[in-house]
Amino acid sequence: MTTETDSPARQSMTVDIACVGFGPATAGFLTTLSRRLADAARPPLESAASPGLPLQVLCYERADDLGFGVSGVVTRARAIRAAFPDLDPSQIPMAAPVREEKVLYLLDPVGASRRAVMLRAADRTLRAFHRIEDHAFQLPWTPAFLHKGDGLIFSLGQLMQWVSAQVMATGAVQIWPGTPVAEALLDGKAVRGVRLLDQGVDRQGRPAAGYLPGMDVRAALTVVADGPVGAVGRQLDDALGMPEGHARREWAVGMKLVVDLPEDTTLPAGTVLHTFGFPEPEIFGFLYVHPDRIASVGIFVPSWFESPTRTSYRYLQHYVQHPALWRHLQKARLRSWGAKSILESGRRGEPFLCGDGFARIGEGSGSTNVLTSSGVDEAFATGVQLAEGVIELLEAGQPFTRENLERAYVARRRQSWVEGEGRVAEKARDGFQRGVVTGLMGMALAGFSRGRASLGEEPPHPAEQVGSLEAFYAGKIPPDEIARIRADCEKKGVPLHDALMDRAGWSPIPMDGQVLVSQQDALLMGGKVQAPAGYADHVVFLDPQLCRGCGKRVCVEICSAEAIRPGQGGTPTFDREKCVHCGACLWSCPTRLPGSDRVNLEFRAGAGGLHSAEN
Amino acid sequence: MSGYQIVVLGSIVPDPLQTLEPVATAQGPGLKNEAMLPHVLDPWAGHALYEAAHLAAKVPGSRVTLLALGPKAKLQQVMMAVGQKVPFELVALDGPASGFTDAHDVSAKLAEAVGKLPGLDRSRLLLFGGWESASRGAGVTLQMVGERLGIPDQFQGVDALTVQDGGALEILERVEGGKHQVSVCAGPPAVLGWATGNLPEPKNNPQVGMANMRGVMPALQKAPPAPVGTGGVKFESVAVPKVTRETRIVKDLSPDEIAREIVEWIEKD
Numbered sequence: 001m002t003t004e005t006d007s008p009a010r011q012s013m014t015v016d017i018a019c020v021g022f023g024p025a026t027a028g029f030l031t032t033l034s035r036r037l038a039d040a041a042r043p044p045l046e047s048a049a050s051p052g053l054p055l056q057v058l059c060y061e062r063a064d065d066l067g068f069g070v071s072g073v074v075t076r077a078r079a080i081r082a083a084f085p086d087l088d089p090s091q092i093p094m095a096a097p098v099r100e101e102k103v104l105y106l107l108d109p110v111g112a113s114r115r116a117v118m119l120r121a122a123d124r125t126l127r128a129f130h131r132i133e134d135h136a137f138q139l140p141w142t143p144a145f146l147h148k149g150d151g152l153i154f155s156l157g158q159l160m161q162w163v164s165a166q167v168m169a170t171g172a173v174q175i176w177p178g179t180p181v182a183e184a185l186l187d188g189k190a191v192r193g194v195r196l197l198d199q200g201v202d203r204q205g206r207p208a209a210g211y212l213p214g215m216d217v218r219a220a221l222t223v224v225a226d227g228p229v230g231a232v233g234r235q236l237d238d239a240l241g242m243p244e245g246h247a248r249r250e251w252a253v254g255m256k257l258v259v260d261l262p263e264d265t266t267l268p269a270g271t272v273l274h275t276f277g278f279p280e281p282e283i284f285g286f287l288y289v290h291p292d293r294i295a296s297v298g299i300f301v302p303s304w305f306e307s308p309t310r311t312s313y314r315y316l317q318h319y320v321q322h323p324a325l326w327r328h329l330q331k332a333r334l335r336s337w338g339a340k341s342i343l344e345s346g347r348r349g350e351p352f353l354c355g356d357g358f359a360r361i362g363e364g365s366g367s368t369n370v371l372t373s374s375g376v377d378e379a380f381a382t383g384v385q386l387a388e389g390v391i392e393l394l395e396a397g398q399p400f401t402r403e404n405l406e407r408a409y410v411a412r413r414r415q416s417w418v419e420g421e422g423r424v425a426e427k428a429r430d431g432f433q434r435g436v437v438t439g440l441m442g443m444a445l446a447g448f449s450r451g452r453a454s455l456g457e458e459p460p461h462p463a464e465q466v467g468s469l470e471a472f473y474a475g476k477i478p479p480d481e482i483a484r485i486r487a488d489c490e491k492k493g494v495p496l497h498d499a500l501m502d503r504a505g506w507s508p509i510p511m512d513g514q515v516l517v518s519q520q521d522a523l524l525m526g527g528k529v530q531a532p533a534g535y536a537d538h539v540v541f542l543d544p545q546l547c548r549g550c551g552k553r554v555c556v557e558i559c560s561a562e563a564i565r566p567g568q569g570g571t572p573t574f575d576r577e578k579c580v581h582c583g584a585c586l587w588s589c590p591t592r593l594p595g596s597d598r599v600n601l602e603f604r605a606g607a608g609g610l611h612s613a614e615n
Numbered sequence: 616m617s618g619y620q621i622v623v624l625g626s627i628v629p630d631p632l633q634t635l636e637p638v639a640t641a642q643g644p645g646l647k648n649e650a651m652l653p654h655v656l657d658p659w660a661g662h663a664l665y666e667a668a669h670l671a672a673k674v675p676g677s678r679v680t681l682l683a684l685g686p687k688a689k690l691q692q693v694m695m696a697v698g699q700k701v702p703f704e705l706v707a708l709d710g711p712a713s714g715f716t717d718a719h720d721v722s723a724k725l726a727e728a729v730g731k732l733p734g735l736d737r738s739r740l741l742l743f744g745g746w747e748s749a750s751r752g753a754g755v756t757l758q759m760v761g762e763r764l765g766i767p768d769q770f771q772g773v774d775a776l777t778v779q780d781g782g783a784l785e786i787l788e789r790v791e792g793g794k795h796q797v798s799v800c801a802g803p804p805a806v807l808g809w810a811t812g813n814l815p816e817p818k819n820n821p822q823v824g825m826a827n828m829r830g831v832m833p834a835l836q837k838a839p840p841a842p843v844g845t846g847g848v849k850f851e852s853v854a855v856p857k858v859t860r861e862t863r864i865v866k867d868l869s870p871d872e873i874a875r876e877i878v879e880w881i882e883k884d
Binding site: 011013058064065066067068093094155158161164165168169171174175176177178179196199200210212215217292335525528530534575611612613614 | 630632633634648650651652653688691692695696699815818819820821822824825828832833836866
């Protein structure tokens with residue numbers, strides 16, 4: 001490492017490899033690379049930035065600790081096991097081998113779920129000809145490609161804590177939490193490092209007390225692994241464009257609770273329940289049981305759910321009260337809560353995987369498999385693949401050019417199971433554009449045909465998937481009543497979803513202070529959300545005029561943390577101290593800027609967020 | 616004056632944001648799922664560390680050492696956050712940092728480690744720490760370390776330290792009634808148990824982090840085991856205050872309105 005001051009205000013330093021974000025992909029990358037660096041039996045890999053020293057490898061993570069990520073992880077763990085052949089799940093808190101796996105179709109016990117005629121008919125048929133317990137129908141058989149039978153249940157936070165401890169114990173690399181990266185240092189199409197986020201600024205980013213401009217960290221290789229809504233990955237997408245035919249059209253927000261199950265629970269560790277059908281047919285859910293009577297329970301709200309009031313939290317509260325789940329959760333107690341966006345475009349959302357001086361890994365590189373509902377292990381695998389390529393180049397003394405990274409990293413990835421299975425999954429979800437039943441049939445078709453056949457078409461831009469409230473509630477709430485509710489909520493400065501869902505027949509949530517708590521309590525008791533002072537707002541509404549004319553304000557409705565609220569004059573307000581950085585506002589903004597994939601909401605690099613390591 | 620040798624005694628505690636639940640373990644009382652909880656540098660020790668760095672920056676030739684007794688793996692994790700704040704050298708002892716460890720045991724290990732610091736010069740030694748701990752507010756460990764090292768000048772609840780011309784130390788201590796007591800001592804050695812001090816939490820500085828990390832990892836790798844127990848104390852029961860939450864987040868409420876709501880809430884019981 002060398003350091004210098006290239007201006008009175010902004011410092012810079014030079015390292016060999018700078019990583020952006022510490023998630024499963026970087027965990028795979030650093031696990032593999034740090035072992036090589038610490039291997040005394042092999043020739044040392046010397047630093048070019050600081051001759052005479054070992055390779056200088058740094059990783060910057062936005063969150064205040066290394067275990068504050070979110071995922072509902074049940075995984076076959078092929079890449080993770082390959083990296084840790086002697087992996088003993090009992091050594092990782094909250095890890096358990098999968099013991100029993102069920103898929104439940106949840107019928108609607110409330111009568112408020114918005115089900116198409118065909119689905120209602122199917123529900124009636126099921127109730128008439130099958131023995132239905134707890135308003136749930138267990139699928140007697142599920143295709144092998146959905147199974148995680150030989151896999152593991154993890155808490156992502158605990159897994160990341162465990163891996164980071166292994167990595168840092170080598171002493172070969174450094175991982176810095178609480179250090180957001182603002183942007184990549186672009187030089188044409190090359191990346192020359194990263195710029196860290198300015199500190200000591202006001203909400204608008206203007207210098208204030210304790211101003212410390214973000215340092216420029218110059219690096220021969222920048223590893224971009226900041227997830228699907230990360231600022232650096234999206235900056236590269238904007239600057240370099242996407243490969244032909246690739247786009248990020250399909251998203252979901254996953255929201256979960258981690259709970260202590262009651263002492264008399266009958267659910268053993270290793271139980272996996274996948275569900276679909278409730279609270280809305282478009283919303284999938286899960287319940288995974290960890291050791292020591294801890295369970296993760298959550299839902300996914302997709303971008304193709306056309307409701308403008310796609311509130312994850314209220315739906316999650318109804319989900320846990322479904323009789324098939326409530327029988328296990330009634331006396332449970334909230335431990336943790338979190339939410340994150342999932343890039344469900346998978347391989348179709350794959351950006352340019354490398355260029356001069358940079359490589360992309362993990363979910364932001366399009367590794368998530370939406371057919372097998374698996375992302376953590378795939379992300380980890382891409383990190384391992386990049387590390388193997390990087391080691392190869394370093395040992396050969398070759399620079400990190402696009403050509404060399406294509407050969408050393410991308411070629412490895414193309415030959416791997418991540419790529420093969422990603423191609424099978426590429427069109428698997430297109431059927432959901434025509435409805436849930438078609439979507440499920442499309443998934444089965446893609447799975448059985450190994451991706452050769454599919455139903456439906458590629459989704460449009462997510463901004464174009466949001467319908468009108470009047471259309472969504474047609475037959476349930478008259479348009480003039482919607483207008484009245486809208487005006488009333490605007491006056492009170494609250495989102496629409498509670499009033500509309502109440503009116504549509506969803507019963508009020510019977511808060512019990514244990515599992516059913518207010519959204520703010522979920523933030524505080526579960527997510528322990530907070531943000532350090534001295535950083536700028538990272539959610540910015542670009543053109544207030546466009547916000548005023550929006551009328552849907554999906555950003556307000558879907559915000560996982562009530563950080564975005566209705567504002568005076570029609571432009572929403574943003575409260576940085578509540579934000580969990582899930583990024584759902586970004587892909588839910590229905591105001592697309594003309595001639596661009598961008599929307600009227602910017603999701604920039606920011607600090608803070610969840611402070612729970614159990615999600 | 617060739618600067619101070621400031622030794623900050625501080626370890627880690629579960630992140631105060633987490634929900635803590637005492638349980639009985641085979642090793643004695645502990646916290647439920649303690650291994651899973653994210654940890655932070657004890658906030659009281661944090662104030663002491665930042666004050667130490669502030670003083671060291673003003674007095675050339677000063678050196679700050681953070682002496683931490685805690686589980687090595689957790690210390691490692693916490694150092695990645697703390698290490699970006701201010702320059703220090705880490706000396707680590709690998710042992711439990713639970714709030715249930717016995718202060719006598721802990722102070723003995725810490726005093727021994729201070730005594731073994733290379734180049735220790737008592738005439739320059741300032742022993743800093745928090746005046747209490749976020750894991751259990753017994754607030755006696757620092758005093759006992761001072762006693763074991765034979766340092767009679769001890770100050771608790773310190774909010775400010777000023778070096779006078781000639782090297783005497785003027786110290787502002789919190790006393791009853793929301794007031795401060797001003798004391799002056801001739802100079803080191805002295806023990807200062809810090810209250811909050813007056814400094815904001817330093818910004819994360821990557822260069823400070825890089826410099827610190829050169830010493831942090833080796834210090835962790837050679838951290839000697841420091842088994843400390845409950846000192847034969849039997850805990851009949853342990854409890855944390857009952858948590859009752861009725862949370863709303865409201866901004867721009869006047870102090871009068873906040874006070875009125877709190878009074879109303881208290882009166883409900």
